[in-house]
Amino acid sequence: MKLIENHPILDFHHEDKKKITFSFDGRKMEGFAGEPIAAALHANGVRTYRITPEMKRPRGFFCAIGKCSSCFMTVNGVPNVRTCVTPLEEGMRVETQTGKGVVAAEG
Amino acid sequence: MKSTEILVIGGGPAGLSAAIEAASLGAEVTVLDSDLKLGGQLIKQTHKFFGSKEEHAGTRGLAIADILFEELEGHQASGKVKVLSNATATGYYKEDGVVSYVVGEDEYVRIKPRKIVMATGAQERLIPFPNNDLPGVYGAGAIQTLMNVYGVTPGDKVLMVGAGNIGLIVSYQLMQAGVQIVGILEALPKIGGYWVHAAKIRRMGVPILLQHTISEALGDNLIEGALIQEIDNCFKPVGSPKKVDCDIICLAVGLTPTCELLWQADCSMKFVPQLCGYVARRDALMRTSHPDIWVAGDAAGIEEASAAMVEGRIAGLAAAASLSHGTPEEHKERSALYHKRLEDLRAGEVGEKIRAGLCEVCCECWG
Numbered sequence: 001m002k003l004i005e006n007h008p009i010l011d012f013h014h015e016d017k018k019k020i021t022f023s024f025d026g027r028k029m030e031g032f033a034g035e036p037i038a039a040a041l042h043a044n045g046v047r048t049y050r051i052t053p054e055m056k057r058p059r060g061f062f063c064a065i066g067k068c069s070s071c072f073m074t075v076n077g078v079p080n081v082r083t084c085v086t087p088l089e090e091g092m093r094v095e096t097q098t099g100k101g102v103v104a105a106e107g
Numbered sequence: 108m109k110s111t112e113i114l115v116i117g118g119g120p121a122g123l124s125a126a127i128e129a130a131s132l133g134a135e136v137t138v139l140d141s142d143l144k145l146g147g148q149l150i151k152q153t154h155k156f157f158g159s160k161e162e163h164a165g166t167r168g169l170a171i172a173d174i175l176f177e178e179l180e181g182h183q184a185s186g187k188v189k190v191l192s193n194a195t196a197t198g199y200y201k202e203d204g205v206v207s208y209v210v211g212e213d214e215y216v217r218i219k220p221r222k223i224v225m226a227t228g229a230q231e232r233l234i235p236f237p238n239n240d241l242p243g244v245y246g247a248g249a250i251q252t253l254m255n256v257y258g259v260t261p262g263d264k265v266l267m268v269g270a271g272n273i274g275l276i277v278s279y280q281l282m283q284a285g286v287q288i289v290g291i292l293e294a295l296p297k298i299g300g301y302w303v304h305a306a307k308i309r310r311m312g313v314p315i316l317l318q319h320t321i322s323e324a325l326g327d328n329l330i331e332g333a334l335i336q337e338i339d340n341c342f343k344p345v346g347s348p349k350k351v352d353c354d355i356i357c358l359a360v361g362l363t364p365t366c367e368l369l370w371q372a373d374c375s376m377k378f379v380p381q382l383c384g385y386v387a388r389r390d391a392l393m394r395t396s397h398p399d400i401w402v403a404g405d406a407a408g409i410e411e412a413s414a415a416m417v418e419g420r421i422a423g424l425a426a427a428a429s430l431s432h433g434t435p436e437e438h439k440e441r442s443a444l445y446h447k448r449l450e451d452l453r454a455g456e457v458g459e460k461i462r463a464g465l466c467e468v469c470c471e472c473w474g
Contacts, residue, residue, distance in 0.1 A: 004258045007285075012258030035143075048328060048329070049242070057241075058241065058242055060241075062246060062249060063231060063246050064248060064249035064252040065248065065252070078213075082212065084252075085141065
C-alpha cells in the first residue's frame with residue numbers, strides 16, 4: 001500500500017490499525033477496517049472507480065466528501081455506493097461500476 | 108419519527124461550535140455529519156491558524172478540532188448532545204419542518220427538530236478544460252482528506268491550480284507528505300493567499316506561475332501531464348502552451364457555499380460574489396428569513412474557520428435562546444463577546460471583501 005510513513009507533524013499509526021482483506025474486481029487487496037473504500041483503493045494504486053453511462057469515460061476519486069458522485073462503485077452487488085464515505089469491511093466485494101450499475105435481482 | 112430540540116446539520120468548526128454553545132445553555136442537540144469522522148476541514152489542517160487567541164491562533168487546525176471534540180464530549184457524556192456520523196441530511200420538508208437523512212447508503216431516517224442550525228460548509232469549484240473528468244484531477248479538499256486524514260500518498264507529481272490560501276497550504280502539505288509539486292498556476296497577476304504561505308513554498312523552490320492556467324489535462328485513462336498556458340490581463344492566451352509532467356492535477360480554484368437545504372426551506376437567498384455564491388440573508392444572530400433556521404460557517408459565505416467557529420457560537424446561542432434556554436443576561440453578554448470577536452477577525456485589509464459581502468445579506472432583525 002502507498003502510505004505516508006514519515007511526516008513532520010502527523011502520525012497515522014498505520015501499524016495499530018486493523019488490516020483486513022477485500023476484493024477489487026476479483027483481485028485480493030488489503031486495507032484498513034473502517035476507513036473509506038476509496039482511500040483503500042487509492043493506496044492499492046487503483047485510480048479508476050467507474051465508467052460513465054454515455055461517454056464511457058473513466059472516473060475516480062474527486063471530492064472525498066460524498067457530494068460529487070465520481071467514486072460510485074458496486075459494493076457487495078449494490079451499485080452507486082459512495083465509496084469515499086463508505087467504511088471498508090472484511091471480505092467486501094468492490095467492483096468497477098459500468099454505467100448506472102445493475103441492482104441484483106432479489107432472491 | 109425522531110425529534111430533537113436543535114438539529115445542527117454539519118459537524119465542522121461551525122456546527123460543532125453551535126452544538127457546544129447551545130448545549131452549554133441547556134439545550135438538547137443532535138448533530139448530523141455526512142463524513143466518517145467529525146471535524147469537517149479542521150482535522151485536515153496541519154498549519155497553525157492566524158486570527159485571534161480566542162479562536163486558537165498559533166494552534167494547528169487539527170489540534171483546534173481536538174479542543175472542540177473535548178468540549179463536545181463533555182456534553183455528549185451528560186446526554187445533551189447526540190452526534191451522528193456518516194449521516195447525510197437529504198431534505199428539508201417545509202410542510203411539516205421534517206428533515207430526512209440517510210445513515211450510510213441505505214438507512215433513511217426522519218427527524219423533527221424544533222430549531223435548525225445549517226452548518227453545511229462548502230463544496231469545491233471546478234474549472235472547465237479538456238479531460239478535467241479524468242482520474243487524477245482531484246479537488247484540494249479531497250487530497251487533504253486522502254493524505255492528512257488517512258495517510259495515503261495521493262501521487263508522485265502534483266500540478267496545483269490556484270494560488271489562493273487553499274492552493275498554497277495544500278501545496279505545502281503535499282511537500283510535508285513527501286510529494287513533489289511541479290508548479291502552482293494562478294490565472295490572476297497576483298497571489299491570492301497570504302504571502303507568508305507563498306513565501307514558504309517559494310523558499311522550497313516551487314515555481315508559482317502567475318497569469319498561467321491549465322489548458323488541457325493529458326492522458327487517455329489517467330493523468331499523464333498537462334498543458335499550461337500563459338494568459339494576459341484579459342485571460343487571453345499569450346504564446347503557445349507548454350507541457351508539464353504530472354500524475355495529479357489538484358484544483359484549488361475556490362469553494363462555494365453548500366446551500367441546497369436552505370433553498371428547500373425557502374430561505375431568502377442572494378448571490379454575493381464576495382461570499383462566493385448564493386447565501387442566506389440573515390440577521391445579526393445568524394437567523395435566516397425562516398424563523399426556525401439559523402446558518403453558520405462556510406454555508407453562510409466562504410471565510411476562515413476562525414470566523415466559522417464564532418458564527419457557530421452565535422447561531423447556537425440564538426437557537427437555544429429562542430427555546431428559552433439560558434437567561435437574557437447570559438444571551439446579551441455572550442452575544443456581545445462573540446460579535447466583538449467577529450469584528451476583530453474581520454478588521455483591516457484582509458477582512459474588506461467579507462465586510463463588503465456581508466453588507467449585502469445582513470439585516471438588523473427580521474420585521
